[in-house]
Amino acid sequence: MPSRNAKSWAAAPALPPTHYTQGDIYRDEAVFEEEQARIFEKIWRLACHESEVAQPGDFRTLEFAGKPLVVVRGLDNVVRTFLNICSHRGARIVHEPAGNMKSMSCFFHLWRYDLTGACTAIPRSEAYETQRLDKSGLGLREVKTEVRNKLVWVNLDDDCVPLAEYIGDALEAFEHVLEENDLEVFTYQQATIDANWKEWQETNLDLYHEYMHVALRKTQIDPSAMNKRELRVYPNGHIRGGGSGYSANYESYDGWEKREDSKALRGLTASDFRFTHIFPCSSMNARGTVLRISTFTPLNAHQTRIEWRGMSPKSDSPEDWEMRTEHYNQYWGPFGRNVPEDLVAAELCEWNFGPGAARYQIIAREEGMRGQDDGFLRAFYQQWSTMMGRLASQPMKSQ
Amino acid sequence: MSVSRDDAANLVSRACTYLDEEKWSAFLGLCDPSFCYRVTVRSPEIKREMVWFKEDYTGLEAMFSVIPEHLRRIGTLFRHTAIGSVEAAGEDSAIIRSTFQCIHTDLEGRSRMMAAGRYIDDVGSTEQGLRLFNRETRLETRDLGVGSHVPI
Numbered sequence: 357m358p359s360r361n362a363k364s365w366a367a368a369p370a371l372p373p374t375h376y377t378q379g380d381i382y383r384d385e386a387v388f389e390e391e392q393a394r395i396f397e398k399i400w401r402l403a404c405h406e407s408e409v410a411q412p413g414d415f416r417t418l419e420f421a422g423k424p425l426v427v428v429r430g431l432d433n434v435v436r437t438f439l440n441i442c443s444h445r446g447a448r449i450v451h452e453p454a455g456n457m458k459s460m461s462c463f464f465h466l467w468r469y470d471l472t473g474a475c476t477a478i479p480r481s482e483a484y485e486t487q488r489l490d491k492s493g494l495g496l497r498e499v500k501t502e503v504r505n506k507l508v509w510v511n512l513d514d515d516c517v518p519l520a521e522y523i524g525d526a527l528e529a530f531e532h533v534l535e536e537n538d539l540e541v542f543t544y545q546q547a548t549i550d551a552n553w554k555e556w557q558e559t560n561l562d563l564y565h566e567y568m569h570v571a572l573r574k575t576q577i578d579p580s581a582m583n584k585r586e587l588r589v590y591p592n593g594h595i596r597g598g599g600s601g602y603s604a605n606y607e608s609y610d611g612w613e614k615r616e617d618s619k620a621l622r623g624l625t626a627s628d629f630r631f632t633h634i635f636p637c638s639s640m641n642a643r644g645t646v647l648r649i650s651t652f653t654p655l656n657a658h659q660t661r662i663e664w665r666g667m668s669p670k671s672d673s674p675e676d677w678e679m680r681t682e683h684y685n686q687y688w689g690p691f692g693r694n695v696p697e698d699l700v701a702a703e704l705c706e707w708n709f710g711p712g713a714a715r716y717q718i719i720a721r722e723e724g725m726r727g728q729d730d731g732f733l734r735a736f737y738q739q740w741s742t743m744m745g746r747l748a749s750q751p752m753k754s755q
Numbered sequence: 756m757s758v759s760r761d762d763a764a765n766l767v768s769r770a771c772t773y774l775d776e777e778k779w780s781a782f783l784g785l786c787d788p789s790f791c792y793r794v795t796v797r798s799p800e801i802k803r804e805m806v807w808f809k810e811d812y813t814g815l816e817a818m819f820s821v822i823p824e825h826l827r828r829i830g831t832l833f834r835h836t837a838i839g840s841v842e843a844a845g846e847d848s849a850i851i852r853s854t855f856q857c858i859h860t861d862l863e864g865r866s867r868m869m870a871a872g873r874y875i876d877d878v879g880s881t882e883q884g885l886r887l888f889n890r891e892t893r894l895e896t897r898d899l900g901v902g903s904h905v906p907i
Binding site: 545546 | 794798799800801802803805806807808809810813814817818820821824825826827828897898899900901902903904905906
């Protein structure tokens with residue numbers, strides 16, 4: 357086949373508009389700002405596991421859609437989330453990533469808030485009386501928060517649909533795992549990478565890239581079972597992989613040992629491999645003995661911060677903890693065999709899409725929603741298109 | 756005979772040079788067969804000690820053998836160390852505490868710090884000379900960007 361000249365290189369692929377993306381989607385600042393407003397300020401995003409805010413007063417801070425949030429369990433045992441911004445001068449109130457507090461006190465002028473977000477104290481407040489400024493109208497901005505399957509979810513949109521309606525049945529492969537295992541976070545890591553958030557998410561949704569991973573090639577890809585691997589798509593752009601055809605033989609990788617069913621999490625076998633992505637940025641992955649919760653936050657058009665939580669049963673013995681740590685790290689740790697490869701892949705795409713050198717991505721594999729079909733990517737971009745009001749193949753053109 | 760500061764510094768320096776140059780066999784040649792390598796870090800997010808990497812001598816050997824098959828970040832790592840203390844831990848052994856910065860340099864020559872932390876090395880005199888028995892790489896940095904396929 358001949359190479360292409362500038363004109364044919366710049367021309368859109370001869371594919372349905374749902375089967376490719378156009379490069380401006382990864383680099384245009386206006387697209388990024390619109391994504392923040394039309395997607396990230398509208399969707400339910402996983403904030404943390406409930407065990408991270410187990411006791412009254414426990415809190416956890418995070419950044420999302422450019423906003424600082426603090427998730428806190430109130431003295432009434434209700435988990436709430438607030439913008440971590442003082443009503444007075446806009447200062448960050450809670451600085452630590454996690455801890456326990458009785459109230460929230462701003463360092464700057466000592467304005468104080470209780471754990472329901474009400475402003476309870478303003479030093480020398482009488483000076484505001486002439487302007488009729490009263491602490492009853494100066495509470496923190498509360499953010500919609502729901503707890504489901506021991507996961508804490510937040511939504512910046514006051515008018516959002518309930519979490520159950522947003523997720524639907526999409527977490528069905530994990531609900532029993534989350535409920536039957538009394539889990540806690542045993543390892544946590546984050547990575548800031550130089551890539552657009554969609555370049556990162558594409559590595560999660562693209563089954564065809566399995567061949568890039570030596571560990572997957574050796575432990576997981578079974579060509580004879582490829583057509584058994586079903587890709588399931590749910591409403592609102594959520595997806596699930598798992599079940600028949602999804603399994604791993606870890607001992608096939610040099611230096612790794614077989615994982616024992618007796619050590620698998622309840623509801624899983626040791627060789628089980630399954631994942632669910634809740635559009636656009638919350639995920640669950642299970643590999644028999646370990647469960648991972650992933651989220652990410654787009655920082656700007658060219659940077660993304662990803663967070664991973666490794667989950668283990670609270671009842672683990674020190675030996676089990678060590679085993680689970682090893683299993684988690686093999687694939688998913690910062691020195692693991694898989695995650696660094698995925699991160700590098702996203703950055704290498706950014707190298708070309710960031711400056712506008714690459715023009716299109718092809719997401720046209722069709723295998724009847726089995727094997728390495730690009731159906732997950734098309735489902736993701738279909739939801740993106742619905743929320744953005746334009747096709748991913750024409751990101752600069754509003755419909 | 757106690758471990759001298761010079762010998763300790765030479766061992767840490769050679770270990771870093773071999774890792775920088777990806778001379779895996781030479782690095783393992785500095786390690787006793789009972790060697791264990793761990794990367795540890797404390798998470799303020801979950802208020803726990805974490806182990807991000809742990810391999811013994813055999814595990815490292817197996818891991819090093821498959822490194823060429825993996826996709827890795829392009830460029831080199833450079834480990835800059837400063838020896839802190841060398842404390843005797845027996846007649847022929849010592850604990851060396853060093854600080855390090857691990858710097859990534861890309862193909863265009865741009866360097867960026869990837870990680871900072873401490874090496875805590877258990878070393879001992881053997882018939883082959885001074886050898887590493889245990890290394891704990893204690894990280895200060897918790898966001899490692901794309902991470903690494905090789906020990907820091």
